[in-house]
Amino acid sequence: MTAHLITGAGSGIGAAVSARLAERGDELWLLARDAGRARELENRFPVARTIVGDLAAPDKLSWALSHQELPDRLDSLLHIAGVVELGEVGELTPKAWNLQLAANLVAPAELTRLMLPGLRAARGQVIFVNSGAGLHAGAQWAAYAASKHGLKALADALRLEEHDNGVRVTSVYPGRTATPMQVKVHQQEGKEYDASRWIDPESVATTILAALDLPRDAEITDVSVRPGR
Template sequence: MAGMATHVITGAGSGIGAAVARRLHERGDDLVLHARDAGRAKELAAAFPGARTLVGDLSEPDRLSWAFSHQTLPDRVDSLLHIAGVVDLGPVGELTPKTWHHQLDVNLIAPAELTRQLLPQLRAAHGHVVFVNSGAGLNAHAEWSAYAASKHGLKALADALREEEHGNGVRVTSVYPGRTASPMQAKIHHQEGKPYDPSRWIDPESVATAILTSLDLPRDAEINDLTVRPGR
């Protein structure tokens, strides 16, 4: 991606998203950072000087088009990086529709809608859509049904989008990180009732490296699926 590329990033506030945003910011690329509200947007703009923000609540995907209609969308998008996500564990016998809806809305329907909103710009730039999925997008374990369903769905979204947009020069990559040291991981451990030791899990910087590798790959090749596992 030579020259000044423009990246739209969700989840830039922490974990993998923050690591990716920092790396792209350091190399001088243009960032458009998604935020759920104006307060978060202000924090992100302060953390990444020169970055633009895009405000909309991913937990209300039906309202995103309305929110975006009151803002200026970037006229060029070289990459759309879907990194935001939510997780709530529990057995099927206890998960309520509200919990299901929240994870499906944030992890699956919002990425679909954000992609739809920015597809014209992605096509024009022959851009790249990266979905940060999860090991749970390939295997569902006890207590993980709703989250894993949202991530299995995200794989389906990516696979269909890749086939649809191939002829338009849009590349699509799914990244499946194993457990990564992040605030989300701390929450998962709390829900599992286990002590949290970040040194046991993948450093977000390592996942960021994998994501940048897929972005920077020469145009003759495309990484479709990339699984990143803890190495220790």
């Protein structure tokens, strides 16, 4: 059975991807930040197994995962979770910088390191759900964009390093998507939120599944998804 480890499965793009993979009978391993969140995910996806680890504390992931059952083979590792705190460079505190760099960049790097043996065994795939901010930074997006630019660098380096091991690496750059994170962004921007203006999470999920299901003779390295309205 095809096995996937997914972060951010509780809402938005991560929930859409998890539901699609569960519907087709794939094996799901879902990362939760704590035991309470794990129970929520188990109730939402009864066929899934959960792993507890806090992406906000990447230095503790190795210890946390060493005390839990993990898959021996992993066909895909899907980095979908993320955090955002907008603010001008003149106002952003080290706490805001460190939070976003830890959850959006350092934690994906550490989780990938820990999962590489299983990915190599399955000749699997790592998918980083990045952001349009990972390609272009706007005003008030410095910290978030820096974390996502770093995530692109991580993916590019990993792709070269793991090519001979048969591990494929894909970066997906969604534009604004109708997710709870986007609601928060609009609140921080002081703007009215209208979900109909933005990409449906299902559309991004379709893009991710296309990359996963691509025959082994090809690899999607980078793909941008933009609102069509």
